[in-house]
Amino acid sequence: MIQYAGIMLILIGIYGLLTQSNIIKIIVSLNIFELGLNVFIISVGFVREGIAPILTSVNNHNGLVFVDPLPQALVLTAIVIGLGTTALGLAFARSIYRQHGTLNLDEIGGPSNG
């Protein structure tokens, strides 16, 4: 069942976000999370024995069984957005490295609560 693969990836991503302190590893975890989400979305549109939702000269009648094309369109958008966020995250990582000389959040330390 492909849904479970997606959910497993989502959980691995969240586990990574919670346990890693290296900024690059956090960005990787975020990407695994998004990847799992995309797999899950695709799986929602799955139809057994369905064919790709494209009309061709061979496949052009009403009796065909298509997989749902909408989740595929959604995933395409989600991938592009994920790319943008990842790029921005890496840009921040570079700025943090310049500012603090390390990519480890533990070494940078958090805000003081004073």
Added chain:
Amino acid sequence: MVNPVLLIALPLLLAFVSIVFKAYKNNLLVFGTLLNAGLVLTLNKGQYIIGGFQPPFGINLVLDDFALTGILIINGLFLVITLMSLEKLEGFASVLLVALAGLNGLVLTGDLFNLFVFLEITAITAYILSSASKEYRYAFNYLVLGTLGSGLYLFGLIVLYAVFGTLNMADLSVKMAAVDASQLVLPSLLIFIGLAVEVKILPFNGWVKGVYSGTNSLVGPLFASVYAAGMLFVFGRIFAQVIPLGTYLRTSLVVLGALTLLAGEVAALSKTRIREILLYSSIGQSGLIAALFLSGLVFVAVMQLVNNALSKAILFTVAGQMADSTGTDEGEELQGAFLEHKIAGVGFTIAALSLIGLPLFYGFISKMNLLFGIFYSDNYWLPVVILLGTVIEGTYMVRLLVKLWTPGDEGIVSEKAFATERPLTIQSSKVMGIVVLSVVLLIGGLLPAVIQDNLTDSGSLLDEVTPAYLFDLKGGQ
């Protein structure tokens, strides 16, 4: 008839143009915000179909009273805040244009996935703006939490799509109402968590402190009033009008909102830096407004939201300007700062008192209506929490005002000689903006009918205790 999609498309177009013609990007930003603010006044209510596919299949924009109030507030405040702090733009003109497009889209769209896209666009501009303070680790923290939140929102909406086969909000609200709400706890909760990150509800607001406490006089008011208002409008749209919550889930989420209110106000009480006080007050107000939306009291929630947005725009502008020009926003260091800047000081005072909800100001009208509304809906514990929060809010706001108006320690006569020697400057553009916003708060308080009449139709439509999604399913076409 102007199509509201122009409110989204024109700022986006200008953002692209501003990248090509870098030298003119500030002019393009001013042009874009003026144009949008003008366009808002010419709009007609209704449903607008994008791309020719009839709802529920295509994407549509919904311009009902709720959305109209939202874009009026967003575009108006965006214009005032941008004009107030033009000197702070630095490289952010293009980003601000994209933010304007995203915020308008958030409030206007009638499609859940379209909402996700606008949520991400708005959030990405917010991450970039939050790096204006040069504190990149906070911006990164915000980015991780925000992305995780919108990912969970996407997860929730895809579960809903798998169950109901539609992403159109109106269609979905009808279909969801027909199902036992206890079976929809998972997607409802996922969508709640996703939006709660941006709305700043309690366990999900860890990013707020780092991001808000370093904001300047441009980014601060934008975050605290425009972004907060946009996200709260979305929250209201989803939880008061689209997703029906079961009794238990609704009660527990209202409790979460009330806890956010109390925790925010208590944390603000213990702070001494002006921007920190204001940011915890923002968290508290967000919790209050979210609790009202969740209780189904849409009209009073919108009133309180407007009050909060107007007040916070003034408060954060002054606080940001203090930090920009004196290098600190520690209340102790800025004693008597308003003695030299009386107009800005009066504006700050009006905003603070309106936020607490004292008579003469719009905050009083909204808080009165809000308490009546909750009592009429037979909820007797929430007013207690709100009044308790108000007392705490009054305590720290008045303490702050006393410090800024009357220098000197307790027990001795205040004299001008005790005032701060730090060189506080407030540009005339900011003073004018502050005057405009405080006059709106005063008009709202003294002549509530003026603001109320503009919301009258929305009064009859939105003033319902039970959630109602207010437009024809198939559209006006």
